[in-house]
Amino acid sequence: MIEIKNASKSYDGTQVLRDIDLSVKEGEFVAIVGYSGSGKSTLINLISGLVRPDSGTVTMNGEPIVEPGPERGLVFQNYSLLPWLTVRENIDLAVDEVFRSWTKEEREAHVTRHIEMVKLGPAAHKLPKELSGGMRQRVSVARTLAMNPKVLLMDEPLSALDALTRATLQDEIADIWLQNKTTVIWITNDPDEAILVADRVIPLLPTAPATLGKSIAVELERPRDRRAVNHDERFKALRAELITTLLDSKASRTSKVSMKLTLPDILPENVEDVNAFGRWSRRAPKRRNENKKEEVEVSV
Ligand SMILES: Nc1ncnc2c1ncn2[C@@H]1O[C@H](COP(=O)(O)OP(=O)(O)O)[C@@H](O)[C@H]1O
Numbered sequence: 001m002i003e004i005k006n007a008s009k010s011y012d013g014t015q016v017l018r019d020i021d022l023s024v025k026e027g028e029f030v031a032i033v034g035y036s037g038s039g040k041s042t043l044i045n046l047i048s049g050l051v052r053p054d055s056g057t058v059t060m061n062g063e064p065i066v067e068p069g070p071e072r073g074l075v076f077q078n079y080s081l082l083p084w085l086t087v088r089e090n091i092d093l094a095v096d097e098v099f100r101s102w103t104k105e106e107r108e109a110h111v112t113r114h115i116e117m118v119k120l121g122p123a124a125h126k127l128p129k130e131l132s133g134g135m136r137q138r139v140s141v142a143r144t145l146a147m148n149p150k151v152l153l154m155d156e157p158l159s160a161l162d163a164l165t166r167a168t169l170q171d172e173i174a175d176i177w178l179q180n181k182t183t184v185i186w187i188t189n190d191p192d193e194a195i196l197v198a199d200r201v202i203p204l205l206p207t208a209p210a211t212l213g214k215s216i217a218v219e220l221e222r223p224r225d226r227r228a229v230n231h232d233e234r235f236k237a238l239r240a241e242l243i244t245t246l247l248d249s250k251a252s253r254t255s256k257v258s259m260k261l262t263l264p265d266i267l268p269e270n271v272e273d274v275n276a277f278g279r280w281s282r283r284a285p286k287r288r289n290e291n292k293k294e295e296v297e298v299s300v
């Protein structure tokens with residue numbers, strides 16, 4: 001469904017991503033894990049259509065992705081709700097825009113179903129400022145799902161939340177996915193989160209520029225119980241593999257190079273080259289390093 005072939009992306013002459021190849025099937029739940037600043041948002045925005053690659057191709061069902069569209073729903077880390085609208089109105093706005101041909105009743109029922117799905121029924125009339133971070137992110141998820149996207153793109157959706165709320169939302173979103181099986185690409189900086197929610201985890205290696213590592217399949221049964229999974233040998237092995245891959249490529253990034261440097265020339269010029277009348281001779285006086293080259297070896 002989503003296919004990236006040999007894509008690269010630079011900002012102001014600095015290459016951020018190189019040789020990106022990614023293929024996601026319909027109904028798959030894929031997580032991409034990487035360090036902060038390694039290019040995760042750039043990667044997901046190649047798929048959302050907010051960023052265009054410098055080279056390579058990004059397609060959805062064979063069609064090039066050139067701009068954002070409702071078939072690719074994007075959830076950001078920082079909620080992005082309209083502060084003057086209630087929970088329901090925030091979702092209404094998206095639904096009214098996408099499903100213009102539906103009747104008012106159809107749209108209302110659709111919005112209600114999505115508010116219930118993320119357990120926000122009692123808060124439907126509240127403004128974003130009256131909600132906790134976890135509740136706001138639930139609204140974001142509901143709003144995006146309510147647009148019936150073919151693929152859900154999640155850019156660190158839970159990174160701004162505290163650990164406990166984060167765990168609750170991971171479970172809730174995994175449960176929603178089990179019901180509707182929308183294709184999901186989930187970006188995170190947390191290896192455990194990736195393994196808990198996804199069918200397949202791909203490390204974004206922080207080589208400069210970053211590139212995708214080998215896919216790791218997660219064959220743990222769903223629904224996954226986070227307490228049981230902590231003692232599961234398969235979970236521990238996956239986590240070790242993922243963390244080792246990320247750490248190893250970070251270590252290889254700071255490679256050692258030794259080079260020879262010529263010392264700076266800091267002695268005064270040779271005054272003997274000045275002629276008898278006190279004026280400079282034709283030839284500029286010899287510098288010290290013309291007579292004797294001094295080099296030191298350093299490691300960086
Ligand atoms: N629009 C932009 N212009 C210039 N540099 C950018 C832009 N967006 C991201 N970058 C740079 O690209 C790198 C990767 O950024 P990003 O994709 O946001 O990483 P992540 O989401 O993994 O934290 C960073 O060094 C960031 O400063």
Ligand SMILES: [Mg+2]
Nearest residue numbers: 040041155156
């Ligand atoms: Mg980011």
